[in-house]
Amino acid sequence: MKTKTWRNGTTQCRSYIKAAGNGFEVGFYSGSKLLFVGNFIHSNEATKWYTAMNKEIRTFGHRFRVAKTYSPTFMWRLLSNHLYRRYYQFLDTCFSRYNRNCQRAVTRDIRQYKNTKRHTYGRPTVPFLRAA
Numbered sequence: 001m002k003t004k005t006w007r008n009g010t011t012q013c014r015s016y017i018k019a020a021g022n023g024f025e026v027g028f029y030s031g032s033k034l035l036f037v038g039n040f041i042h043s044n045e046a047t048k049w050y051t052a053m054n055k056e057i058r059t060f061g062h063r064f065r066v067a068k069t070y071s072p073t074f075m076w077r078l079l080s081n082h083l084y085r086r087y088y089q090f091l092d093t094c095f096s097r098y099n100r101n102c103q104r105a106v107t108r109d110i111r112q113y114k115n116t117k118r119h120t121y122g123r124p125t126v127p128f129l130r131a132a
Contacts, residue, residue: 004054008061011072015057017050026050028057028083035080038087049090056086 001018014029020039024046027037036053040046060082066075 015054017046030076035076036083
């Protein structure tokens with residue numbers, strides 16, 4: 001388990017990555033409240049998202065300044081929704097790569113099947129009929 005601690009005034013926040021079952025879990029806590037959690041199958045994707053998430057948290061503070069009149073629950077909800085939006089954008093890039101690799105593999109296998117079928121069976125014989 002790897003963690004990184006963030007401070008927002010008196011509140012301590014924590015981002016983490018840990019193994020969970022057969023996959024990996026990446027999350028973000030504010031105090032004891034869970035704001036974000038994402039699950040991955042591959043460790044390299046989980047690690048890439050963990051670094052991207054920490055970068056998003058760092059830039060979130062610069063992009064959205066917190067005034068004293070803002071409600072803390074509103075800001076935590078804004079951060080949570082922002083992280084989920086970035087998470088799904090990250091997953092779209094991963095899934096498009098998987099889809100592209102899958103399509104490429106299927107096309108290659110179909111081409112190999114057709115080539116093997118042609119050489120294995122030859123051309124089908126059609127009887128010549130003398131019909132008038």
